[in-house]
Amino acid sequence: MKISAIKAFPSRIGASSQLLLKIESDTGYYGWGASGLTSREMAVSGAIDHFRPWLIGKDPRSIGSIWQELYRSQYFEGGRVLAAAQSAIDIALYDLKAKALGIPVYELLGGRQRDWVECFASLPFGNTLQLIERAESLLSAGFTCLRLTYVNEQTMGDAKTTFDPRKNIAAVAKSIVALRQHVGQEPTLGFDYHHRLTTPETVSFLHRMPIGTLDFLEEPIRCEDPKAYATLRQLVDVPFAIGEEFASKWQFLPFLENGLTQFARVDVCNVGGLTESMKVAALAEAHYIDLMPHNPLGPICAAATIHLAAACSNVSWLEEVNTPIQDLGLCDPKIFPLQPRREQNRYPISDTPGLGIEVDEDALANQTFTPIEVPHFKRADGSVTNW
Template structure:
């Protein structure tokens, strides 16, 4: 029986550890095990919330002044009440604010919007149709991804490039999205898909279809390091998600637990030449700490029905 994402995440932990062990035993960085590196630095994108139109523009300008050129903005709130998300309230707000942002910053920066699987096909189409051509460089995960046919239907309604795949747990889940041109960026997560072994197979398949990787990377120093080595070794790479920026700190990476870890210099992470992944883990400290479970928010609509987070 197929184990799904939980099993492939466990496999990823073992796979990444084995790559780190073998590379350290040989005295080489992990990317050498993957065929060598195509680049010395990994371009990253920053994330920006959307509390208001004014704050959005201010935060994006702050990022640009700090050297960031690829910026993803989160969708506008879909209601003022806590725990409520109404797509039809979020869509016009998000569209108006993104259009105003593009007019303010010009055509130079790469701009994308993240909708985190919260829309239906009709709602996503309505959002895309509000976007003047050239406003958005990508739209991330507007609808749930279990049905390639649903995404294919949405793909036929808009020319906005899609970024899909952060929840995929195998190369087979990626296959229809790559082969049928449904996504234009592969949001590959090395910790969901089973580690570097499986990730490089997805990367190669994406390369065959001229689709660049845009890895999902909110999980911490080990995922960041593994993603950097994958991005160095894959020829078809766009940008890596990085969550410690002037406008975002979704995961403060624990420097006591991870005394040696990779970090960005401006909007790029230098590819390390140290043996292994380039991360050191304080195993003794980890044994002393209890596991802290994080539960995703629970969202609903005003009629009481459940909606995606």
């Protein structure tokens, strides 16, 4: 069996953009993958163009060897763009190989360890009343873990708005305290600050809430310097969920070895595909840390992550952004006629060969790609800050 074609489809699907990848073989089997790095799909597509010439003709079943060659056969190895491209290729190879063998992908990863994967529901809110109403809706739908995000004109951003962290943390903390008082102690509550804060701002935010209000805090500060997280870890007692931006097991290593994160937010479409994700899972397991996979893209990312979770023992919750309170259109059934179907707050583990995904290639080929551009945040003084 040989790889005969590699097709990249930068696509605008629903409210976001995705890069989907199809790898075809000379035997008729094919596989689908997807990259992360949302809003930079053209850069990832360019990396795939570099890889394509020497991948054509290789045996697609040699997944581990291809992963090593993708990563190591260049002087400037690694980085988020190359890792995103490698992720899409790796996932597609697993899909292809599993289909050829007539087995689900998780059988290639060691076999199924669970019957379903539980999800947390992403809950964007702009004020306390909206937060409580949306939380009630999600809890009634069967979710037991809610990951909150604050979304208003300041967090969406435009040329006339700024992000004021001190005003923001005051409003957010007040809303979360009210929610905890309303729902009681049973639901699990987390909050995602999307690396918008500094270390002292994060401390101020958490100190504005009683102990037990939040069960985890996601990505409060930037991740480039693990020592900054080490400092922050000493100042607060809320568990962290970190790692969705990481592009290799090496980036995860200091956070896992030094106890800087209590949940590993691995993104199978950013970190290097299923091959690298399984290694991150093993490193996390050695330190008694559960995965909390990042899943913001669409059905291919979700399906690959479900197979990862099926084959790992250390998984807490899978991110779910398509819920009863919001539908971003990322799972358009016209494009993805076969895709995972959530039942209340969980995805059942399917025995469909491959990832359990089908894509309407014609629908992708006929669309005009318009990449999204995320907001460019500035603070009140005009200085640039993180989105």
